[in-house]
Amino acid sequence: MRLSFFFVPMLLLQYSIASLAMTTLSNLTTDQSTLLTFKARVVDYRSVLTNNWSISYPICTWIGISCGSRHQRVTALNLSDIGLGGTIPPHLGNLTVLVSLDVSLNNFHGRLPNELGRLRRLRFISFTLNKLSGSIPTWIGILSKLQMLSLRNNSFTGPIPNSLFNLSMLEMLKAKDNILDGNIPSRI
Numbered sequence: 001m002r003l004s005f006f007f008v009p010m011l012l013l014q015y016s017i018a019s020l021a022m023t024t025l026s027n028l029t030t031d032q033s034t035l036l037t038f039k040a041r042v043v044d045y046r047s048v049l050t051n052n053w054s055i056s057y058p059i060c061t062w063i064g065i066s067c068g069s070r071h072q073r074v075t076a077l078n079l080s081d082i083g084l085g086g087t088i089p090p091h092l093g094n095l096t097v098l099v100s101l102d103v104s105l106n107n108f109h110g111r112l113p114n115e116l117g118r119l120r121r122l123r124f125i126s127f128t129l130n131k132l133s134g135s136i137p138t139w140i141g142i143l144s145k146l147q148m149l150s151l152r153n154n155s156f157t158g159p160i161p162n163s164l165f166n167l168s169m170l171e172m173l174k175a176k177d178n179i180l181d182g183n184i185p186s187r188i
């Protein structure tokens, strides 16, 4: 029994060190490599990113990028209507202080990567007008700060997961023009 008094503080200490390491590991430089990986993996039909997302220029001046003044990290990504395609790379899940993600009016297809469930600060998400498919992921329900979610005009199938009805800050959910079924709970 005595051992537990020793081990609990040790575990807490290890946990604090681990989370400290996690926060210091991510900075503007790691956000830059995340975005360069993103650029390398998507299709850039109009070459909008080709010369603009370049290490020759500060990342916060790149098209579609906004940085927060406090943390010096990427806080918003607005890539609306710039002619991108391919699948959404899981690497976006490394932009851990992202508040707003707008990839509307592009040609992204495939499933949403589970890694996006790490973006716990997201308040705004728009996937409007792409060709995204698969079920609407239940992990959207853990993004507790979410205020606006648009899945409009994609090829999502199946029901709206119950977890979404747990989002108490959610003011707007757009899900029109998909292949959804199921009901919206009456308590909503």
Ligand SMILES: *[C@@H]1O[C@H](CO)[C@@H](O)[C@H](O)[C@H]1NC(C)=O
Residues within 6 Å of the ligand: 024, 025, 026, 027, 028, 029, 030
């Ligand atoms: C950012 O993080 C990387 C990897 O953790 C580190 O090597 C680098 O020195 C950091 N850069 C700044 C400006 O803090």
Ligand SMILES: *[C@@H]1O[C@H](CO)[C@@H](O)[C@H](O)[C@H]1NC(C)=O
Residues within 6 Å of the ligand: 051, 052, 057, 061, 062, 063, 064
């Ligand atoms: C990249 O695009 C942004 C937004 O259009 C623009 O302000 C910036 O000057 C561009 N950078 C370069 C190097 O062209």
Ligand SMILES: *[C@@H]1O[C@H](CO)[C@@H](O)[C@H](O)[C@H]1NC(C)=O
Residues within 6 Å of the ligand: 078, 079, 080, 100, 102, 124
């Ligand atoms: C993204 O940019 C487009 C046009 O450039 C604008 O209409 C849209 O409101 C922006 N999205 C967000 C979340 O600010």
Ligand SMILES: *[C@@H]1O[C@H](CO)[C@@H](O)[C@H](O)[C@H]1NC(C)=O
Residues within 6 Å of the ligand: 030, 090, 091, 092, 093, 094, 115
């Ligand atoms: C970013 O995310 C990818 C895929 O989720 C992962 O493999 C990679 O190790 C991450 N990179 C950093 C620097 O955290």
Ligand SMILES: *[C@@H]1O[C@H](CO)[C@@H](O)[C@H](O)[C@H]1NC(C)=O
Residues within 6 Å of the ligand: 129, 153, 177
């Ligand atoms: C949805 O997208 C399809 C294909 O791009 C288009 O034909 C259709 O008009 C769009 N519907 C709406 C309501 O925007």
Ligand SMILES: *[C@@H]1O[C@H](CO)[C@@H](O)[C@H](O)[C@H]1NC(C)=O
Residues within 6 Å of the ligand: 141, 162, 163, 164, 166
């Ligand atoms: C909703 O939130 C409660 C409390 O956090 C949790 O117990 C429950 O499993 C959640 N429901 C769904 C469907 O995620």
